[in-house]
Amino acid sequence: MKVILLADVYKHGVAGEIVDVADGFARNWLIPKKLASKATPGALKQAEALRAKAAERRSQLDERLNMLARQIDGVELHFGRRASPTGKLFGSVTTSEIADALNKKTGIDINRRRISQTTLREIGTHMVPVRLGSEISPMLKVTIIREEDFARYMSNLNTQAAVAAEAEAIADEPVVEAVAEGSADQPEWGEDAAATS
Helix, strand or coil: CEEEECCCECCCECCCCEEECCHHHHHHHHCCCCCEEECCHHHHHHHHHHHHHHHHHHHHHHHHHHHHHHHHCCCEEEEEECECCCCEEEEEECHHHHHHHHHHHHCCCCCHHHECCCCEEECEEEEEEECCCCCCCCEEEEEEEEHHHHHHHHHHHHHHHHHHHHHHHHHHCCCCCCCCCCCCCCCCHHHHHHHHC
């Protein structure tokens, strides 16, 4: 039986698609659950409108995902962890912890499953990709520091950020060149040399 899917159905198709399924599956499952309707000429016209709406929603979603990707690309996250002398962590930095830290820093709540599934088990800086399914693939910079060095590292980082902000503020100020004009009381170089000789 030909049916028009009204919602995404796993292994059968997406909303608005016309598919051919077994009669019993359509009558007993898809149609009663309002996941599909029979493919009549009137329903086919409605399906075209449904496809247009789905394409519009998909483009809006892609636009929002691209905007989110630009906001989180290059964000630096820092974690303090216990580690062995060789640099191996006792445990790991999980995707849930990365998602929570990202939410605290930027206010953007991302599902932990969108963050790369590679486990971070060593001290150092790691580039972690975030899968948003957009044209931009944002990367998070995750730095893991020994627990005992974490406070000192963060204070140095804050000091460097303050110095950089101050340098930027100074660079943004207009430069005024002061040129001292000679006054009548001060002798010119030539006059001073003539007076001493």
